[in-house]
Amino acid sequence: MRYLRVVAVGGFVLLAAAASLFGAGLRPSPEPSEPPRLSASLEIRRLNPQPDTVALAVTNAGDTEVTVRHVRLVSASLAESAGTEVSVTVPADATRDVFIPVPTAMCGDDIAPATAPATAELRVSSRGVEHAVALPLAHPNGTLDRLVGRDCATALLARTARVEFGDWRSAPSGVLLGELRVIRVGGDLPITLDSVTGNPHYAVTPVTAGPPLGELPPGTAELSVPVEVDANRCDAHALAEAKKPWLFPFRLTVGAWEVPGEVTVSETDQAAMEAMQAVRC
Template structure:
């Protein structure tokens, strides 16, 4: 029976070796990369509206800070949306961080298709990046509104062009000019301009007739006389306004529903209007 101690010793060595192997494997196992819990919405403030951007509002709902380095909007109902690089730190607690992205041009569909953003992100302090697909709320009233606005503009542009004619200095009365309405070759019926609105900085005085203008195959061009003058003269408003040269026209095509679009304003138009406002309001140039 003297072989038993040797057998027990051999078994003990095997067990110790196995335990050592387990210890080595455990110590060399890679650290677990935390799962990132992000959510997103699409917002738009005046500054983004001017630049045709969406603010992708990112929220970190996890328990580690997250750094986002890239945001890619995927908007099936828009053409030309653009990916942006960024360096946005999302703190713990769901604090919102906005990343502006260009949304392109809306197509003429009734409602926006389900959309999402793809973000490249990593836990703060880690180099392990992740690509995360985050759905945007669906249905999405903001995307629907942007689609409708772009579609209205496209439909109007297929049938008519709008522009301001040359401006004439009218002294204290402001500037005299015209809204020039020209029917395009692609138009298929009567086009009416029902209204033309001023804005926070500029008031437009127009004839009281409704419609303001009507163009047909027989009369494809009409000019509507108007006067532009300051609507207010405080420098603070001039400095803060995001769209000082937005003039919205309400148009109907072949008696259909009213569509609204902005009249294009050239650099010469902007310069003439700005000079007039500063002259009458006695603001520095």
């Protein structure tokens, strides 16, 4: 009987101690938070909030909003990056764009390398809990192909040729006469100047019939093509709205590859065009 009384008293003490602990705030550990149900795609938007950015469209298939805190794109086709700090909230059952810097491509000697699979590594928060999630992007990926191709074309151009204006003089009409020069800076691939265009401020017209406008064979250092530059539009609205008055796109063929670029415009070029515009307008 004494033994039973001791056991009963001991059990009561243990229960009382447990109740006291829980009453003091000790609770069973909560269940681990489930990671958010997210997916992502890489998109090139027509209107980006900042230049040289690309949109990671993040879709939240869950029932709770998620805030994206950090994004890093990982692929064998991209240079390693520390990623980008962001703060974009994606509501439940919705998609939001997270704009990040355009990644740097790993090109080698190929202007259009086949892109490797890519993953978007995200750090997100939901209901006060942070999660690290890895979202595989579609493969093949047309957007990534385009970004890598553009980067590799720019790299090829930088190590092959420079395109610039020169030798300005005025015609009796006030139109500006000059040259568009393709100057070899490296390699010995054949280079063809296919086209050059103007912008809302200035019209550029090659005097040479084309395309092509001219060729730079292996072993030659420079190609010069005569051009005329005239005021394109003179109304105040057009002049005020034009965002890039010094943007003159061109296309080259370097070896077997078509390479787009923009003419390098010096302060001398700008002064000559502005003086011509003042006369012609």
